[in-house]
Amino acid sequence: MATIYQVSELAGVSLATVSRVMNNNTRVSDKTKQKVLKAMAELGYQPNSIAQSLASNRSNSVGVLVSELHGPFFGDMMSAIEDTLRLEGKHTIITSGHSDEERECASIEFLLGRKCDALILHAEAVSDEYLLSLESRGIEFVLINRYIEQIKNRCIRLDNKQGGYLATQHLINLGHRNLAYISGPKWKQDAQERLQGHKQALADAGISFDEVLCFEGDYRQSSGSKGLDWLRAHAPEFSGVICANDEMASGVMTRARQLNLDVPSELSVVGFDNIIYASYLYPTLTTIDYPIYEMGRMAAKYILKQVYEKKNLDIKSVFVPKLKVRDSSVESV
Template identity: 45%
Template sequence: MSTIKDVARLAKVSVATVSRVMNDSPKASAASRKVVLQAMAELGYTPNANARALVNRTCDTMGVVVNDVADPFFGALVKGVCTVAVEQGLHLLVGNGFHNAEQERGAIELLIGKRCEALVVHSKALSDEELIDYALRVPGMVLINRDIPALKGRCISLDNRLGAATATRHLLGLGHRHIAFIGSDHAIEDASSRLQGYRDALAEAGAAADAERVECGTPNEEGGEHAMLNLLAKGLPITAVVAYNDAMAAGAISVLADNGLKVPEEVSVVGFDDIIYARYLRPKLSTIRYPIELMASQAAKLALQLAAGETQTLQSRIYAPTLINRHSAAPARD
């Protein structure tokens, strides 16, 4: 990892000159700016946001990186961080990563460059190693919805596997045995963990998971529609569905209604996340609560503590999912 001394050595100037250029000092000449910026670009050097803040004392921002702020789930995440930022008199900068490594990397780099004093990062595409590297560069960085053992005390996550198992157990408890799973086709841990939770619950009940009753798609309403259509096309007996998230559940319910199948009388559906519109679907959606706004608020407070150098009592937290039992799941028919 390059340092300010490496930049000074390559540019053939003093460390003080590099510092003046990075801090936009009027004492830095045009020639100095040119060689220093060129050296920084060549080395891929990004100044530590918190170190610069200590020099300038102008750091009044914090940042958050999400998959897509247009998604209600991530909108709630941003709201949780924003609430803390406003309480602390800070501005909030938001970056979208779209579960793409290059875009996640670009969003993090941008926020570091904007001198954010704390970062809450939702990253699924970057490797553990790269996120650890960023955490070393930015003391006030916290990961949300991800748990990396090497970053103990800097991770806030949910037990996704338990959540899907809880949804499946609920349906099993209602007498269902022909339970399908609609999953995400994104290659992320959440997708594999929730599928495994579904399989765990079936195995506990002595009901082997049937691969034919698992369909995956884009984790939105359209993906849920497509997955449900594929399940119906197979002609298998299905009395209940566990969905990767509420958006996919909504798409599945739409397809079931279009095909004359009543929810929950003929097919029960359980979602995951408990996003805002889950309670406004008809029937109201039974789902697994993902307390993302609460978790995001906790992550923001943790990030500010880290940025301030408070590291004595920090702990990573794994939140527990809970069942929200509404009207889209009912006892299986005899």
Template identity: 75%
Template sequence: MATIYQVSELAGVSLATVSRVMNNNARVSDKTKEKVLSAMAELGYQPNAIAQSLASNCSNSVGVLVSELHGPFFGDMMSAIEQTLRSEGKHAIIASGHSNADTEQASIEFLIGRKCDALILHVEAVSDGYLIDLAAKGVSFVLINRYIEQISTHCICLDNQQGGYLATQHVLDLQHAQVAYISGPSWKQDAQARLNGHKLALQDADIAFDSELVFEGDYQQQSGSAGLDALLGTGKAFSAIICANDEMASGVMSRARELNLTIPDQLSIVGFDNIIYARYLYPTLTTVDYPIFQMGKMAANYILAKTYDKSGLVLRDVFVPKLEVRNSSQLLS
């Protein structure tokens, strides 16, 4: 197995210069870098990543913690992060937290223990206090879809309240005055904000909020189906239903067909997220666009700028949702 000493000898440069090339140090000229890389290729030399990280105090790896590893939402986010980091020679180490405080904390500690240079976190259950302490300890991290005032510079957020408002305003503009709502879990910050937006849109239209027309779901498809049954079971009339994510909206659509309810003639439906299959449902789903790919890319850019001193990146911390109008909603006849 070739050694760094053999690379140094063949390239005719010092050990320090070889080390600078392996760590992408800008102080090495292109000509010298080419000599070192050619020597490494000729000898089949493979740098020892562990030794490199010990020597440079930089592992070139970023820990990424998401709630789940399945589904198009988190798939888009992880893809954006990995692509952006890889383009700059950094690698993602991915873990999941399953929306459980203990699991999220254990996963964060695992990623820190793996000597990740920084963390990108989509966490929902671990406490604000824990994350504030993490920042105080000097851990470099970015939060996606969570806002904590004391560490606001670590947060990249969607305006979820505005998204909830847009969804409800849309059906109100279509003359639906009786609007039902299926929320996400009430303990989640984004679910609270989306429901608040729904309430505010009703208030601005001088329509009283009716808590009986709200069902608390869990962001899973089956809770959309259960939510439609529960809302119909109240005996209260409604001509439109807003769902706090697209998975629950697809559950509503499936159950509505089983009940022979025609969409959108008898029931208009609006989702939230604009995940890939929203445009392939039948009818195609009107939804609020959640730019999670762009937010994942921005989180990676924050890490590149703040942890790796990458210059020239345009950074933003708040994203604004947009309504994507399709065929699942229509003017009330």
């Protein structure tokens, strides 16, 4: 592997000059520049990124923390981030935190140990204080799907409350009055917000919220099934159920089928996220679209702008959810 030294020798210039043409910022005469470029091509020179990092104190890598590496939601998020960063020659180091405080923390420190220039975090379990402490440590980062007032400009988020509102309003508009809700884990911010939106929609329609119509799931398929069972056992009758994500909605539909409860004629189901296979389910799932790809892209842009000084990037921090009506919800009879 050729080094900068060999290039400088072949081109008959100093190291500094070669370095300059590589980082084509400083003024180098066009003539020498061509000489250097020619030498580089001749030697098939590739700068050693490790050495660059050490000397410039910049690794050109950004660390990403997701909850899980699998799952359609995070897949889209990672895709968006990697696509965007790669175009600028930055690389993406991905870790998963499994929604666990300790593991999220360990992942973040791991990324920092790797000298990432910045972090993009989908951190669920770690405390606000910890995140704020990153800020005071001078670490560059951006949060996806989390809101902390003190650092709101670092938060790329969806208006989850509005999403919860839309989902519930949709069923109310279809004439449903008795609605069940399957929530995500209540310690998660997005779960809380979605539930708030649900309550608000009920209130605005003059329907009172009933605790017994609300089941706390864990965002996984199985807890949708479990939730439906629990609700049927404990709650008064209901004609529709709103789920805080699509996977639980899928669980509800699966279980409903086992119970010979027809979706949507006997039970309308609404999900949240609009993950790819929401439209593969039967019936296809009415849900709230979460523009995670766009948000991932935006997070990457934020970093490009703040850390890598790319100009002309408009940063938008709050995204608006949209109702996606499909076959799993119909008018109440």
